[in-house]
Amino acid sequence: MTHMKRTTAKVLAMAAPVALLALPLTAFSASAASAQSSGSTTYMATLNPLNHASGSGMLMLQLNGSQAVITEDVNGLAATFMNAPYPHVQHIHINGMGTCPTTSADTNGDGVISTTEGGPAYGAIGTTLSVSGDTSPAAGTDVKTAPSGGSFHYSRTITLDAATVASIKAGKAVIVVHGLDPTTLSAKAQAEPSDLVPSLPLAATSPALCGPLAVSQMAMVPGGGVNTGGGGTSGVHDIGLYAAGAGLAAAAGGALVLRRRITVEK
């Protein structure tokens, strides 16, 4: 009996953050529990440069069971490769430490953290974020289905395998976008083959942007708009809208306070 109570408490403790996220959505729902089980969780990754790459990005992943609605914006990466739009293969890496590597990961000292050298930090490829077709690790270096160009908007709904879902929930999933401008590499590194695809130069497959996937704090915004999980209008653009909305709400609150103060002073 005691054991059962403890287990229940533990389950409740674990469910609490989810319930908190779902609260604004389920305020008018008869059953919070059912809404919770059918709802989605929003994860975000801020993509920061690795290997002195320029650029930045933001990825949002709305997970509902094994279905992931992914929206991503990437800006400022290497734009062309052999006179064509630069293919940037990208993945959800899983089962590493759930982090992005630091320069100490450059074990061969060539000035570049190769995909393999970064492995202990972010893990192996769990899902390939291709623009079409195969999303398995097997498609990991398929430059034909990689998003391309220096800046791109990526939007795709895919079914994740069990390993990727488990890793996301465990906080061990990391988004990695690959493909460096070769001219930013040392002369030594420019001459090296890729550790993944030896027929390509090292720059082509080395990580350029990296960001751990974490439960979105934005989902905590009153109204919970980001956490709805559905609809064609959901996406990265919504984040700006909701942030603006929150700002407006705060401003409105301030105006109310101000008005009240003025009223009192009269």
Ligand SMILES: [Cu+2]
């Ligand atoms: Cu990768």
